[in-house]
Amino acid sequence: MTSVRVTAAASSLIALLIATLGACGSSGQTGQPAGTSVPAAVPTAGQIRVDPKGVEQIWVPAGSFKMGTDEATIEQLKTLDPPSFVVSEFAFEQPQHLVRLTHGYWIDRYEVTNESFAAFASAGGHTNRAYWSADGWAWLSAQPAPGQAYCLGDLPKDPVRCVTWYEAEAYSNWRAGRLPTEAQWEFAARGPQSYIYPWGDDWDPTRCNVVGSTGPVPVGSHPNGASWVGAHDLSGNAMEWVRDWLGVDYYAASPTDDPPGPVSGTQKVEKGGWWGGNQFVARSAYRHFEDAPDYQDVHIGFRTVTA
């Protein structure tokens, strides 16, 4: 009988130790007190998910890179006979400066498609005030017939274009996201190595829909041009609205951490170059910004970021 009592006591002690060790292990791994919910694991770079609207997104982890272009690279580019309008814009890529994205984020794997933008419109995107900023709603209310404009190339999987920055903003709100900041967009394209192009430092016209192109192509048509995290068409196809206002001197005073762009302005930055462009505008540091947020044309689309 004695031996039985000892065994039972030992069993209870062992069970208690196991339970205690288990609780300690859980707390040590998650930083959460025992008994609280365990947070989801942090995604890995390039991890793919499908968001609630059915759009594929890629995880970009927190990290640092060199934003903009250094003087030596610009001098080298000038030897390649760039168009005069590009030469005049080089200065806005300077000075190259360190930027740190302190939080990871989900960015669309592809440019927003006609198909996805049509879903936004069908869901009342142009009638639901909740999706629109005050300026965006004022723009929309002044339109004779709100809705998606016809645009050259209207296949469902083509990138949506002929959309204003305001519409891109409203669509992103419908997705429970935002337009990427310029820094988020550029980091998704260049990565910690700060590559010149999404695939590396050497120009390769076969990796993007840019040179000699007469129109958009379905998103993802150039998989060998994907960036370090696997985001497609960051170079070419549709040029992409980003969240930032134009600030020609902003890089000189940009904060290192999560630069949001100037607080106000009249024009928005556009990234990645366009179909029919050239190797200079297809660089990830290139900044095209002559367009107000109510501008639209056949070259300009966007993608969305979700925290």
Ligand SMILES: [Ca+2]
């Ligand atoms: Ca693009």
